[in-house]
Amino acid sequence: MPYRAPSGDIQFILDHVVPLAPVSGTARFSEATPDLAEAILTQAAKLCDTVLAPVQRNGDLTPARLVDGVVRTSPGYPEAFDAIREGGWVSVCAPAEHGGMGLPQCLNMAIHDMMSGACLSLQLSPLMTQGQIEALDHHAADELKALYLPKLISGEWAGTMNLTEAQAGSDVGALRTKAEPKGDGTYAITGQKIFISWGDSDLTSNICHLVLARLPGAAAGTKGISLFMVPKFIPDADGNPGEANAVKVVSLEHKMGLHGSPTCVMAYKGATGWMVGEEGRGMAAMFTMMNNARLGVAMQGIGVAEAACQAATEYAAERQQFGAIIGHADVRRMLAGMRADVFAARAIALSCAQAIDMGSATEDADWVARAAFLTPIAKAFGTETGMRVSETAMQVHGGMGFIEETGVAQFYRDVRVTAIYEGTNGIQAMDLVGRKLSDGGEAAYRILEEIEAGAEAARAALPELAEEVWAAAETLREATEWMVGQAPTDRQAGATAYLRAFARVLGAHFHLRAATADEGRQALAAFYIRRTLPQHAADLAEARDGADTVFALSPEALGL
Known part of the structure; x- marks a missing residue:
């Protein structure tokens, strides 16, 4: 099935769930009007569908190779990259004074979402260049900026x-x-x-x-x-x-x-x-590039999850086993879970991008803290969603998912590294409960207040779903209070579970927003809130167990 860039879903999120309006309302990003945003998403979707997606399998079947000291890329990659360069897609958020568009990360990350679903291997090249552009813009001497930034921004280098x-x-x-x-x-x-x-x-x-x-x-x-x-x-x-x-x-x-x-x-x-x-100060400069890349890697996981979800849904509608398998309850369960997770992960990542934009545009400390807090959550949950959805897509395909000719296994093989590079997901979790809770939990509590306020606002229209989200936020608040008061080792032992729980509750919050904005999205929100959100309770029980049960197992007991 041909990949279809999810520009409509992204547009809905930027209109109703994680609005672009506050960003475009700032002086810095005033040019990011709704009309311009729609045009950019439409053109990026066209690039992904018609140019990048057709070379996706080429990269897997005919890998890059080293010939006489020079890397030769997969068939179709040079032409596809030319289209990226000529379209100015490397320059989206780059500084205007050096030839960039100066647009918000909300739009740039939406583009990376679509590019990743179309061809993850190729998307990685402009993502790395954009990270370097940001590092140079923030840290390099003017002479270096003048020499390198125009060439990098144009995609020439x-x-x-x-x-x-x-x-x-x-x-x-x-x-x-x-x-x-x-x-x-x-x-x-x-x-x-x-x-x-x-x-x-x-x-x-x-x-x-x-x-x-x-x-x-x-x-x-x-x-x-x-x-x-x-x-x-x-x-x-x-x-x-x-x-x-x-x-x-x-x-x-x-x-x-x-x-x-x-x-x-x-x-x-x-x-x-x-x-x-x-x-x-090399690490400080490099972290500018890495933080950019971490959100980009979140979009990689989400983009691949989208592509895998599309492939699985199409196959389920066509595959006949006692009728089309999309009619079987367990297959429908898998497909609904995939789609619900993709939406949640996408909204979380775009919320992080929104906070980055607002922080850079206003220099407001609360927005900066929010962006920092959401970055490890977006990276870890986005990439775990990529892995989980890709694995489930293989399951929906049954035996054909294990056959390389279908291309379904490529989703999982390609996305698996996203949980490892740019800081493993375990490191993201330890960062969350370490540095990001070092403010006494203030950034976390502000987000929880937003979630509870959203649930209160939704009570009239969707009382049962709103109550579930509000109660989950309260449980997460109690766990956050516990985390803030613990020694580092106890926090770290529960870090991964705590991050996952926070992502689950955030995802429910955004699903509830979507459901209140569009009646057609209520069924998916109900699925997520009733079937997926309850997992946060088990995650928080694990998160609050401390380190004793972890370190009670000796290396010998672990099989050393």
């Missing part, structure tokens, strides 16, 4: 981020890559990085690497890390790709999925680099 090393994954502070001052304002970068998405390709004329490295005598851990721009080709006097830098692709990883996206092992041997930001 592409960007990557280089954090991970074999011995330094989540513990970034253990990295060994070195940066030696050359005395002319540049640095010699030496080391090896792994897991570099789109570390090389034939899509653009230059690849710009942001590399974390340590200066001589720098402090141990993350405090001694600086960030450097290391291009594949050193720009000449005219700003065009010049001589080759001392950086190369050692190999490509053989992966479970995302075969069309080259994941590179990169070697730097005295490569010329320029410092981005202040010495020893």
Whole structure:
């Protein structure tokens, strides 16, 4: 079944559930009018349906390959990327002073939702470049901005981020890559990085690497890390790709999925680099890029879930087993659960994007805190939804889901890594109960007040559903109070369950909003609130159990 970009569902959310209106009402984003938003979503949907979706299987069946030191991409990828570049889709939220559109993340993330459903492997390239654009815009010197930003924003050049090393994954502070001052304002970068998405390709004329490295005598851990721009080709006097830098692709990883996206092992041997930001502040600069990418990865999970849901529904309507299987209660249960979760995850992610936009436009501390609080929830729940829905889509297909020719297994294989990269979902959960509750739970309580107010407003029209949502918010409030008062180890032991519960309650809140705005959405809201929301109670029971039952199991008891 051909993929159909869900522009209508996204438009509904931006109109009625997570409104774009407050964002477009700010001076910064005043150009993001309803007419412009609709036009952008329509054109992006057309790109996804007609250009990106047709090359989805190419990436899986004919992976990227390393030929004579250069990565050659899958058939159709160069032409599809040309369409992305020529349409200006890399530039959506980039600064206008360097050639970008300067539009809100709400619209940019909606586009990434659709692109991910169409072709996740290819979507990853512009997502990485956009993250680099944001990092440079916030941290680079004006000279670097003037040289790199216009090329990145136009899509003429592409960007990557280089954090991970074999011995330094989540513990970034253990990295060994070195940066030696050359005395002319540049640095010699030496080391090896792994897991570099789109570390090389034939899509653009230059690849710009942001590399974390340590200066001589720098402090141990993350405090001694600086960030450097290391291009594949050193720009000449005219700003065009010049001589080759001392950086190369050692190999490509053989992966479970995302075969069309080259994941590179990169070697730097005295490569010329320029410092981005202040010495020893590399992680702060890189986190600007990572936070952008984390919401983008949430959209990846949601986009793939959408594509998998579409495929499963179409198959269920056509597959005959005692009649079309879509008429069987258990199949209908699976399809309804998939669709309800996709809506919930999408609304949560767009709510996070809305908070980012409002925070940047108004500099209001509450909006900034809301965006920070929602980011780990959006990332973890969005990617878990991608995995869960993709797995269920295989189940709906039965034996044919296990057969590669149907393409259904690709959804699961491609989306599985989203729960791992850009900070594993476990790290997202620990961040939520750690840094994000360090304000005493104030950001969480403001969201819970919003949920309860929404439930109160819905009581007249949908009393039973409203009561369920209100009660769930109260239970979550009690769990949040417990979390705030616990030692770090006890909070961390229940972090994943707490994050999942928070997402469930948020999802119910947004379903209730949708149901009050459109009678046609009441059935899906009722399914979610009656069948899925109750899971939050079990999650919160786990979250509040503490660490004793976790650490009571010795390594030997675990099978070591």
